[in-house]
Amino acid sequence: MLTLAELVVERGATRVLHGIDLEVRSGEIVALIGANGAGKTTTLHAISALLPVRGGRITLDLGEGTAKRLDRMSPAEVVACGVVQCPEGRQLFASLTVLENLLLGAYRRDDREAVKRDLARMSELFPVLGERRNQSAGSLSGGEQMMLAIARALMARPRLLLLDEPSLGLAPQMVDRIFETILALNREGVTMLLVEQNALAALEIADRAYVLETGRIVQSGTGAALLDDPAVRAAYLGLGA
Amino acid sequence: MTAPPFLPGPKAALAMLGAAAVVAFADLYLSTYAVTLLSLVMLNVALAVSLQLTNGLTGLFSLGHPAFMTVGGYVAAILTYPVRRKGFMMPDLPDWLATAQWDLLPATLVGAAVAALLALVVGIAVLRLKGHYLAVATLGLIVIVRVVINNLDGYTRGGLGLSGVPRLTGPWEVLVFTLLTVGLVWRIKHASLGRAMMAMRENELAARCMGIDAFALKLLAFVLGAFLAGAAGALTVHLVSVITPGAYGIPLAFSLVVMVVVGGSGSITGAVLAAIAISLLSEFARPLEEGLELYGLSQVLVALGLILVLRLRPTGLFGSREPAGFGRPRFSGGTS
Amino acid sequence: MSAYYLQQLLNGLMLGSLYALIAIGFSMIYGIVRLINFAHGDLLMVGAFTTLGLASTGLLPWWAIALLVLVTGALSGITIERVAIRPMRGAPQVTGFIATLAVSVVIENGGLILLSGQPRTFLFPEIMRSRVTIGPASVAAVDLVIIGSTLLLCVLLLLFVRGTRMGRAMRALADNLLAARLMGIDVDRTIMAAFAIGSAFAAFAGLLWGGRFGQIDPLIGFAPGLKAFVACVIGGVGSIGGAVLGGYLLGLAEVMFVGMLPPIYSGYRDAFVFATLILVLLLMPNGLLGRPEEDRA
Numbered sequence: 001m002l003t004l005a006e007l008v009v010e011r012g013a014t015r016v017l018h019g020i021d022l023e024v025r026s027g028e029i030v031a032l033i034g035a036n037g038a039g040k041t042t043t044l045h046a047i048s049a050l051l052p053v054r055g056g057r058i059t060l061d062l063g064e065g066t067a068k069r070l071d072r073m074s075p076a077e078v079v080a081c082g083v084v085q086c087p088e089g090r091q092l093f094a095s096l097t098v099l100e101n102l103l104l105g106a107y108r109r110d111d112r113e114a115v116k117r118d119l120a121r122m123s124e125l126f127p128v129l130g131e132r133r134n135q136s137a138g139s140l141s142g143g144e145q146m147m148l149a150i151a152r153a154l155m156a157r158p159r160l161l162l163l164d165e166p167s168l169g170l171a172p173q174m175v176d177r178i179f180e181t182i183l184a185l186n187r188e189g190v191t192m193l194l195v196e197q198n199a200l201a202a203l204e205i206a207d208r209a210y211v212l213e214t215g216r217i218v219q220s221g222t223g224a225a226l227l228d229d230p231a232v233r234a235a236y237l238g239l240g241a
Numbered sequence: 242m243t244a245p246p247f248l249p250g251p252k253a254a255l256a257m258l259g260a261a262a263v264v265a266f267a268d269l270y271l272s273t274y275a276v277t278l279l280s281l282v283m284l285n286v287a288l289a290v291s292l293q294l295t296n297g298l299t300g301l302f303s304l305g306h307p308a309f310m311t312v313g314g315y316v317a318a319i320l321t322y323p324v325r326r327k328g329f330m331m332p333d334l335p336d337w338l339a340t341a342q343w344d345l346l347p348a349t350l351v352g353a354a355v356a357a358l359l360a361l362v363v364g365i366a367v368l369r370l371k372g373h374y375l376a377v378a379t380l381g382l383i384v385i386v387r388v389v390i391n392n393l394d395g396y397t398r399g400g401l402g403l404s405g406v407p408r409l410t411g412p413w414e415v416l417v418f419t420l421l422t423v424g425l426v427w428r429i430k431h432a433s434l435g436r437a438m439m440a441m442r443e444n445e446l447a448a449r450c451m452g453i454d455a456f457a458l459k460l461l462a463f464v465l466g467a468f469l470a471g472a473a474g475a476l477t478v479h480l481v482s483v484i485t486p487g488a489y490g491i492p493l494a495f496s497l498v499v500m501v502v503v504g505g506s507g508s509i510t511g512a513v514l515a516a517i518a519i520s521l522l523s524e525f526a527r528p529l530e531e532g533l534e535l536y537g538l539s540q541v542l543v544a545l546g547l548i549l550v551l552r553l554r555p556t557g558l559f560g561s562r563e564p565a566g567f568g569r570p571r572f573s574g575g576t577s
Numbered sequence: 578m579s580a581y582y583l584q585q586l587l588n589g590l591m592l593g594s595l596y597a598l599i600a601i602g603f604s605m606i607y608g609i610v611r612l613i614n615f616a617h618g619d620l621l622m623v624g625a626f627t628t629l630g631l632a633s634t635g636l637l638p639w640w641a642i643a644l645l646v647l648v649t650g651a652l653s654g655i656t657i658e659r660v661a662i663r664p665m666r667g668a669p670q671v672t673g674f675i676a677t678l679a680v681s682v683v684i685e686n687g688g689l690i691l692l693s694g695q696p697r698t699f700l701f702p703e704i705m706r707s708r709v710t711i712g713p714a715s716v717a718a719v720d721l722v723i724i725g726s727t728l729l730l731c732v733l734l735l736l737f738v739r740g741t742r743m744g745r746a747m748r749a750l751a752d753n754l755l756a757a758r759l760m761g762i763d764v765d766r767t768i769m770a771a772f773a774i775g776s777a778f779a780a781f782a783g784l785l786w787g788g789r790f791g792q793i794d795p796l797i798g799f800a801p802g803l804k805a806f807v808a809c810v811i812g813g814v815g816s817i818g819g820a821v822l823g824g825y826l827l828g829l830a831e832v833m834f835v836g837m838l839p840p841i842y843s844g845y846r847d848a849f850v851f852a853t854l855i856l857v858l859l860l861m862p863n864g865l866l867g868r869p870e871e872d873r874a
Contacts, residue, residue, distance in 0.1 A: 300671075302671050302674065363855070366855055366858075366859050367855055367858065367859075369859075369862075370858055370862070373612070373613040373615075373670070373671070373674045374810075374858060374862075376613075376674060377613065377803070377806055377810075377854070378851075378854060378855055378858060380803060381803070381807075381850075381851030381852075381854050381855060382851070382855075384800075384803070384847050384848065384851050385847075385848040385851050385852060388844065388845055388846075388847050388848040389845070389848055391844065392844040392845055491799075492682075495678060495679075495682055498675060498678070499679075502675055535690050536686075536689055536690065536694070537685075537686030537687070537689040537690050538686070538690060540682050540686040541682070541683050541686045541687055541690070543682075544679040544680070544682040544683045544686070545679070545683060547675070547676075547679045548660070548661055548676055548679050548680070551664075551665060551668075551672055551675065551676050551679075552664045552665070555665075555668050555672055
């Protein structure tokens with residue numbers, strides 16, 4: 001569905017990604033793991049067109065033989081293609097209500113009836129959001145904010161959901177709940193590219209995973225295979241070989 | 242053996258001699274108009290450089306210079322005003338002022354000191370604000386000063402303004418003042434004080450982490466700038482012999498900002514050159530405006546030019562740097 | 578309430594309405610691009626002269642003139658944004674401020690060149706000059722028009738920002754730029770819309786200003802613009818509700834200052850307004866309704 005080929009990205013004068021190749025197939029959860037500063041968030045920002053691409057291609061396969069180049073689009077156009085990001089640190093509209101945050105998730109959509117149905121569905125998926133729909137997003141707890149961030153992204157009806165550090169700053173119980181939710185959404189058919197520092201949790205739910213080190217992909221494979229890989233275990237899981 | 246650090250570098254010494262030669266030549270051979278024009282250009286240079294200290298080095302955005310000039314100008318004018326006309330022009334003056342008739346130098350110093358005192362009081366209040374908040378607060382200060390002077394007509398003759406101020410300022414006084422101002426700001430910029438100011442401009446948090454007292458530095462730059470502006474106001478009044486409450490207002494504030502920005506925030510050479518260029522440009526545009534009856538044309542052109550500079554060369558013509566050779570070799574205080 | 582106080586109250590509300598109309602634009606624009614548009618006050622002048630120009634043709638009904646003034650204001654705001662603000666995006670904030678200062682100089686001096694500095698008598702329908710009796714006081718109809726149309730515009734704006742997609746996008750953009758881009762909000766178009774609406778309001782204030790005070794010249798926008806900024810600061814820059822509240826508070830305070838103190842102090846009116854600014858910035862830098870920001874640079 002999504003293919004990164006030889007992707008080169010710079011932040012200012014610094015080259016952050018030195019030509020990475022990565023693929024996400026329809027229906028998968030793909031995890032991108034790596035240390036701080038390896039370029040994980042940069043990868044997602046490049047896909048969402050927040051950063052200019054200096055080299056290589058980002059291609060979105062829409063099925064039936066049509067494909068689009070995301071690396072030449074504006075952020076708004078990328079969203080319109082169904083590639084939606086749930087950013088690191090949640091980035092909610094803190095002063096707006098829960099409901100308004102959800103509606104802004106559906107900003108690019110014109111199908112009012114379907115948006116209404118999706119709102120109802122979000123209340124089912126995350127009952128707390130339904131209860132607090134008129135509260136400001138900033139007043140929610142950390143875990144609730146994360147749910148709202150995911151729900152807001154889902155409101156765009158993504159073909160591909162980009163999740164950046166969903167576990168960051170959450171209590172351990174909450175982390176488990178978020179990962180359960182991610183898995184459940186995937187079973188319903190949402191394709192995901194998941195960036196995580198919590199490599200263990202990510203690899204456990206991922207179909208496949210890539211390891212990013214200082215801007216290069218150094219390893220890839222199924223989640224299970226990477227979990228057993230001695231180098232990965234030592235470097236990212238803090239476990240013995 | 243190296244020269245002591247307080248001496249100017251070879252090119253700067255040459256520039257000073259050059260300026261003195263120009264003044265001497267004008268004084269001996271040129272018309273009164275040309276000498277006055279030269280003096281006004283030099284005063285603009287001093288004003289731009291002193292604003293460079295407040296705004297360029299420190300990263301503040303004050304528009305308050307005209308307010309300080311007005312205060313310095315009025316205070317000095319009241320001090321030097323001929324005693325025999327004071328009773329008629331300024332009936333409310335207390336005795337000790339009504340009977341005093343000072344020389345230019347002490348009057349200028351006192352005018353500048355009052356301006357600096359005003360800056361101190363206002364600065365403590367507004368320097369915690371950043372960027373355009375400070376800009377609007379200092380614009381407000383211009384309005385406040387004008388309104389107060391307008392209404393204190395027993396001291397200032399209100400809206401009529403003070404005319405017949407003795408012409409005590411000559412080109413040599415202005416030259417000395419301008420050279421002192423440029424020299425002072427130059428010294429500050431290239432001393433640790435100036436580096437601390439520029440560090441604060443680039444990243445206040447980082448500067449504070451290094452133990453720089455940001456507020457004190459800002460206050461110092463603001464008060465010192467006001468002192469110099471007050472002195473410039475005092476000298477100007479005794480050059481043109483008249484002052485009105487609105488003589489130094491927002492258009493002047495804008496012109497000075499243009500000089501600093503076009504020259505390059507932090508660059509003294511840039512401010513000097515920009516001040517000379519813009520002062521001469523406005524002066525020579527005046528007959529054109531009058532001929533075409535297009536008053537305000539030069540302001541429009543300067544403003545459009547400024548927008549162009551901001552779009553094409555946002556750091557100004559010189560950035561923060563000085564051309565080589567003006568100072569003595571040392572580590573450059575310039576920042577990108 | 579005695580007639581005198583009612584009169585003063587209405588005067589304050591009238592002046593406050595005008596300040597509020599200008600202040601709204603300041604705040605909307607600040608909220609989104611974090612920039613004080615120094616040329617904003619000059620749109621009042623643009624609105625006033627547009628009104629005069631259209632009215633002197635005698636061809637258009639007043640509602641059409643009002644509409645055209647709103648459109649002219651919106652187009653002027655869009656132009657300012659394109660010429661002087663969009664190109665400076667990403668530059669230090671002070672750069673943008675200097676650019677709008679330059680735009681203000683261009684508008685004011687351009688106005689002087691094209692229209693001359695001579696004040697002109699404003700044309701306004703005769704009926705506006707008539708007086709209306711409210712209880713013990715009699716007020717000029719134009720005052721009621723000012724208060725009424727301001728309230729109407731405020732309600733329309735409220736409905737717009739709360740109830741429409743574009744309005745929501747504006748608030749989202751002011752709240753979190755990164756998230757707004759990730760939701761697919763077209764940032765350029767939303768900024769343009771904020772400039773258009775804010776500027777239209779300021780131009781409309783120009784129409785009302787001319788109608789109330791009778792004479793206009795190319796520099797009339799300057800002082801009300803600065804005062805509206807003071808109103809913004811009082812209410813909390815960036816908050817639309819704060820701008821309206823600040824506008825009315827400032828209008829009432831100014832009228833009270835002139836009306837309640839001995840006449841020798843009334844000359845200090847403008848000094849009072851700006852002293853208030855410095856005081857408010859000092860005591861509550863976020864204003865009444867503004868949100869604190871880590872870095873109000």
